[in-house]
Amino acid sequence: MARGTRAWVAALLLTLALLMIGGTRAWLHRLAREGVYPLENGAAWIRTRIWGQVARLWTADGLVRRNRALEAEVERLRLDAAMLEPIAAENRELRRQLALPPRVPARLVPCLVLSSGGATGWWRQVRLGRGHADGLAVGDPVLTADGLVGRIADLTASTAEVRLITDPNSRIACQLDPVAPETGVVRGILHGAGWRAGPAARPELLHVVDPLRLRYLERDVVPPPRTRVVTSGLGGTLPPGLLVGYLLDSEVDENGLYRMGDVMPAVDFGALTLVYAMVSGGRAP
């Protein structure tokens, strides 16, 4: 047997052995993600830093206008923060007097979005350029200023896979906000987009943004359109009060057991470049 052939046979046997041993398959997958991470990170860096700068050169006027608008927004936000500070102090004092436990400490870690859809596109997920080396953990919520993006589904040292709330496999415990005194808390389970029940299943153009489906709501409560939908915190996997979307309309299900409604996500999933992972520990966001 020629030397080259022996080398190929050895490489083939080694690859097969790595695939056959159960424990190494997950390790191989993480290795693949870590291996591609520098290339993805480079592409993301070029997209945001170089291409962004080049695009700005062509839109200098727009840049000045945007800068002015951002300065005005910063001033407004500083004013808001100053006005909220006494309320926060009052809240802390009241919590102390009522002996309520402190809020779960969390910190926000900014993460660059490296790619979306993975290598196949089966999952509605994005890959972030931060991993467990940055303190992220599986199950941590991922947010933007607009609302909840999803949850971390898998991790390597430098990357995190985030399952979006629009994925058909996503399930989130939610409630309507604000809570009306006459109805009490109205809770439901938010299903990802693309969920179709039995005979109603039909092919659709998939580029159309499907609304999310909020199921198992109290049947007799008719919420008005544009009602905010936030996380309920039930189950303990997500903190309560994170904005998920807005209720478009609702109807009683065909069995008359519960109410379900369409929810438009608050986040624009087509324009995700920078997101924040809410990591346990550290100061409150």
Place this chain on the structure above:
Amino acid sequence: MTSSLPVIVMLLGTAAALQCVLPPLPVHPLKVPLLAAVAFYYALERPLLPALVVALWAGILTDGLGGVPPGTSAVFLALAALVVAGLRQVVPVASWTGAALLGAVGAPLLAMLQALLLRRQGAVIPFALPLGGALLLAPAGALATGCARSLGRHLDLRAGNLTPSKEVESRGG
């Protein structure tokens, strides 16, 4: 093998990064199967042993980067390499047309196998998704395999892994 390894690493690395970073197909969430296209190129143009090694690693990368059950794409691409090796004995498949045909057939089949195994694992995948994807993946797979063949041949010729006479032979075939 020494001169083949850099070409393999370069092709698989580039394909993996591009497959992740590039946007999905128009009107469909599936991605263009560049890693499978590289495996198809090796199956068409190179001996069986390197083709099998590349098929397995392309599959490992596809599964690892795409959240697909481990081994799905690796086994499919290895089987495809074996089938193509058998076909090469009777039909001259090493041509751009052969690459396009293999990509047009192989890419949709791979997507349907992935969908089937994901559904068996409990994932919610509507039937329309792989069926619609198959229609779009056929031309995308053909184009991707054609491009992978052109790039792969260029690199392999420069690295001395393919001889110019073989190039003439394959052009004739």
